[in-house]
Amino acid sequence: MNRLFTAFIVAAMVLGVAVGWTLNVTQTPEEAAAWAGGLSIITDVFLRLIKMIIAPLVFSTLVAGIAHMGDASEVGRVGLKAIGWFVLASIVSLTLGLGMVHLLQPGTGLDLTPPDPATAGAAVDVSKFTLREFVTHLVPTSIFDAMARNEILQIVVFSVLVGAAVAAVDDKAPQVLALVEQVAQIMLKVTGYVMRTAPLAIFAALAASIATRGVGVLVTYSKFVGGFYLSLGVLWCVLILAGVVIVGPRILKLIGAIRSPTLLAFSTASSEAAYPRTLEELQKWGVSRKVASFVLPLGYSFNLDGSMMYCTFATLFIAQVYGIELTLAQQVTMLGLLMVTSKGMAGVPRASLVVIAATLTYFKLPEAGIALILAVDHLLDMGRSATNVVGNSVASAIVAKWEGQIEEPAPAGNHTA
Secondary structure: OHHHHHHHHHHHHHHHHHHHHHHHHHOOHHHHHHHHHHHHHHHHHHHHHHHHHHHHHHHHHHHHHHHOOOOHHHHHHHHHHHHHHHHHHHHHHHHHHHHHHHHHOOOOOOOOOOOOHHHHHHHOOHHHHOHHHHHHHHOOOOHHHHHHOOOHHHHHHHHHHHHHHHHHOOOOOHHHHHHHHHHHHHHHHHHHHHHHOHHHHHHHHHHHHHHHHOOOHHHHHHHHHHHHHHHHHHHHHHHHHHHHHHOOOOHHHHHHHOHHHHHHHHHHOOHHHHHHHHHHHHHHHOEOHHHHHHHHHHHHHHOOHHHHHHHHHHHHHHHHHOOOOOOHHHHHHHHHHHHHHOOOOOOOOOOHHHHHHHHHHHOOOOHHHHHHHHOOHHHHHHHHHHHHHHHHHHHHHHHHHHHOOEOOOOOOOOOOO
């Protein structure tokens, strides 16, 4: 099924290029623009479908994930160390993505005009990005109002509080927790349905772009894809180097051991698909079952290194494409925003689009820019999903080292806590 979906993605990209190029060379600019307008309807519907799932998806996945963290008296120490590493890795991933997109400038040269001239002015308005505005915006006055307006940051804050409260209740409010888990499962299924339409949206987005801009737009895509994979390579080196420094050279054997689940995540564009094999390989390598079974699933909600790097890289790429410059204060604010909004989205293919769409809205950047990255998002999702597996494996090994729970390799089936 995954191979078939990948084939559809590739076919949609090829067909989109072919149709767009045909329209560009056979139609007048006005006619090509009319065709592009018709095709953009498909992309617009897809973007609305993404926005439709933001609130329930974030709420249900975060509440369920936090509620299952366990008894704080037993896992608090491990949890704090894991969260500490996740925060550090998140800062490194987001900052590295920010630095690489400035260094490589993959969005320069296209110079599109924002749909609304006022958009650019609003995007560089620093008045709303004060510390007071940012902090007060964290807390919703009404969760229903926040959900109705898709205020993802406020939804995250409310979800964290609810999840912590459920975990603190003596019996963990089983009915509430069961309901939230069912909602999470349903929303993941709905997300899967939405993503099945991605090939059609990819075809429309690519065909519309090339119909009006010509095949030269692919030069920007090549810079974007190549620049992002180069950035992922740098991130891998940083993560592995950190593992060598903290754990020792033996961690290189872990990187080799997780080759299979990493390739699985790459080929399916889903780090969740690699979870069972990753957990197995971590225990074979020597991470105790107690640490591995706690840190790895926690990491799948709070430690998406590849996805976080993509959020800053793609958002700044869109700003570069439209010739919009964000101030240093705005970029620092963006890092803080993405630190929160990138959590709880694990295991959902191309869920980074949801976070990027919310970020574009928050900073008043042209939402149409997401259509530009949609055409190559599946290819990039493969790389960031594989990176998520590597990042969570390194995190598990590091926390196990800090806890003194790295064991000597044991025969298969003989892993102890």
